[in-house]
Amino acid sequence: MTATIANTLVQGFGLGVRQLREAQGWSQERLAENSNLNRSYIGEIERGVVIASLVTVEKLATALNLTPAALLLHGERWRQPQA
Numbered sequence: 001m002t003a004t005i006a007n008t009l010v011q012g013f014g015l016g017v018r019q020l021r022e023a024q025g026w027s028q029e030r031l032a033e034n035s036n037l038n039r040s041y042i043g044e045i046e047r048g049v050v051i052a053s054l055v056t057v058e059k060l061a062t063a064l065n066l067t068p069a070a071l072l073l074h075g076e077r078w079r080q081p082q083a
Contacts, residue, residue, distance in 0.1 A: 011048030016075030018046040035063035
């Protein structure tokens, strides 16, 4: 996997998390509390500057009342098409 593809995947996932959080009307702090994660880490995920582990994906999905697969698929929709 090239760095560009990996970056696009990570950024798409982050945008998907942000969109789902905002759809709930939640702050980053509330999502952090509901997922037992640090608020600054939520921000880093949403900006696509960190790669969320599978455990983190599970925690976020549970907080958002989704399966991990549904959360990943939602993030996939935000990926930019490759040239």
